[in-house]
Amino acid sequence: MEASGMLSFTNIALLILLVACAYIPFWIASKKTIKSTYVGLSMLFLGVIVSFIPVDRFKVFKISGDEFAQNAARSKWRYFLNSNVTNYIEEHPGMLVFGAEKETSGENQSYPFLRNEDTKDILGTYFQKSSSVPNLVIIVVEGLGHAYSSPSGYIGNFTPFIDSLSKKSLYWENNLSSSGRTFSVLPTLTGSLPFASHGFLEQDTLPAHFNLFNILKANGFNTGFFYGGNSKFDFMEKFMTYSKVDTLVDQWSYAEPYKKLPEKGGESWGYEDQAVFAKMLEVQKVQQTPYFHLLLTLSTHNPFLINNAAFYEKLFDKRLALGDLTPDRKKWALQNRKQLVSVLNLDDALQQFFRDYQKRADFANTIFIITGDHAMPEIPLESKIDRYHVPLMIYSPLLKAAHTFRHKVSHFDVTPSLLAFYRNNYQVNTPGQVTWIGRGLEIGASAKGNGAAMMQSKNQLIDFVYGDYHISDGQLYKLDATLNEEPLSEGSERDLLIKRFELFKRQNKQFYTKKQLLPDSIFKNYFKQTISKP
Structure with missing residues (x-):
């Protein structure tokens, strides 16, 4: 990883900053008591929902520019779950066996590329x-x-x-x-x-x-x-x-x-x-x-x-x-x-x-x-x-x-x-x-x-x-x-x-x-x- 440049001072500093930014709000919240349980639950629910909103699909928020800017605008939770669910299903094709049988009718299922x-x-x-x-x-x-x-x-x-x-x-x-x-x-x-x-x-x-x-x-x-x-x-x-x-x-x-x-x-x-x-x-x-x-x-x-x-x-x-x-x-x-x-x-x-x-x-x-x-x-x-x-x-x-x-x-x-x-x-x-x-x-x-x-x-x-x-x-x-x-x-x-x-x-x-x-x-x-x- 060092040879590839991934373990650089800049990357480590950014990681520390990210962890700090994620931890500080929770630390501040732990010092104060929220009297209403409903307020806390509402905020938690809202945070989860926002994490899955595909902002990049809305024209109002459409990101122009290079691919880096477009990727930065993606919902990371949505990407994480979609990617891992897709990988799991692909590695366990038996889960979709009934749908697959219907879709592959007429194809050479033994040697599909032959x-x-x-x-x-x-x-x-x-x-x-x-x-x-x-x-x-x-x-x-x-x-x-x-x-x-x-x-x-x-x-x-x-x-x-x-x-x-x-x-x-x-x-x-x-x-x-x-x-x-x-x-x-x-x-x-x-x-x-x-x-x-x-x-x-x-x-x-x-x-x-x-x-x-x-x-x-x-x-x-x-x-x-x-x-x-x-x-x-x-x-x-x-x-x-x-x-x-x-x-x-x-x-x-x-x-x-x-x-x-x-x-x-x-x-x-x-x-x-x-x-x-x-x-x-x-x-x-x-x-x-x-x-x-x-x-x-x-x-x-x-x-x-x-x-x-x-x-x-x-x-x-x-x-x-x-x-x-x-x-x-x-x-x-x-x-x-x-x-x-x-x-x-x-x-x-x-x-x-x-x-x-x-x-x-x-x-x-x-x-x-x-x-x-x-x-x-x-x-x-x-x-x-x-x-x-x-x-x-x-x-x-x-x-x-x-x-x-x-x-x-x-x-x-x-x-x-x-x-x-x-x-x-x-x-x-x-x-x-x-x-x-x-x-x-x-x-x-x-x-x-x-x-x-x-x-x-x-x-x-x-x-x-x-x-x-x-x-x-x-x-x-x-x-x-x-x-x-x-x-x-x-x-x-x-x-x-x-x-x-x-x-x-x-x-x-x-x-x-x-x-x-x-x-x-x-x-x-x-x-x-x-x-x-x-």
Whole structure:
């Protein structure tokens, strides 16, 4: 907790002040005797009622501004009880068995997500055909939100290299992560997997499933995961062990001259991004067989302490001095200086990674994907959707031309499209039946598909996007072409989204109640047939 910055002097002081403010009225009341019992009971009853009033639902009290201000206006007692009651019911689905039987008629209650694989290959037309199967490298950047990694973000572009690379890439401007924290990015991005109760990897035993790691490994790829921190965090190691990756690099794999991030309170999150990138280039030698590696960065994590901070502080000042930021954007940037300095550090490390990669013979035959796991919650969010709005780009020397896509997609759509590309162009054997949540990057979260659910935290499955609409904790929003959103009143669109969202939650509940995604025969036969092929 100290490394994350939660146990700071400010937070402790605020906690003491809160306790004092709650205690003092009771202390004063204890010194005076209220003669009428009815007065005391009335005040108690009034206090309880007020605690549950959803003030944010009244237009008179409607709170505008960023998400922090909106959350501050919520009834905390109402939120606490709603959240815990919902969690208890979801973890004890038998309580609603009669209603569920009626609602799920006509659905595959044994394997609700199982379907035939029919994802179209939309990537192949943008690539030159290679004489050998291309390598795949996915880079997941901690806290990389659209707000500060794009010229159109509400703070502005603080990733000049990533922005320049996006202009040479296949770039999805309106991409959504699947959660507000890191816990879901690996199963979602590489497996298009459901959330289960508190995140797919939180399950005691991972059910049999397909993902990029085990499918590509079965097709002769070397696989690896590179991280600068503790891979036991969020059960990443468990996922990699299940997937039988060939190489797992985490904080215990480094030695000098690799550098750890600076400590706070005697603790460090792990090794800096420069170390993770360099380690991958050191470990992965140039070889004839293809490889797939996923790198997860760390330096942009709270408390945003980086090495060589003075250098990146100067870069930040130079960035503001360019004069292209509006007064509002400049104000945003100055208020979040520490976070954005760490973003500039990440961008610089990524640029050096590509410079070093270009010197290798295998660079020309490698496909790179860059995305964020979620936006930084430490930077105030302009709207609810901003927590999930992250860049997604595919870059490769094999690309014929760059292209920017403006329809809405999510991390759920990445694996289905990648495997369709490898299947259609390089005869990679993929399963005939799958449990992908996403419909691929062609369809994404559009009304042609099933929409995209997003889990804000491990206890909050409250966000859903379908077409041009977003529902968050019961409130409906209309999304424009750049993912700006405006609240809407009750209407048919809200009913449609609730119906779609409830269908997903019902299927998700059926899955984690049974703890099985697909029949064992489908899973085992795929690997038996694929590995036995010459």
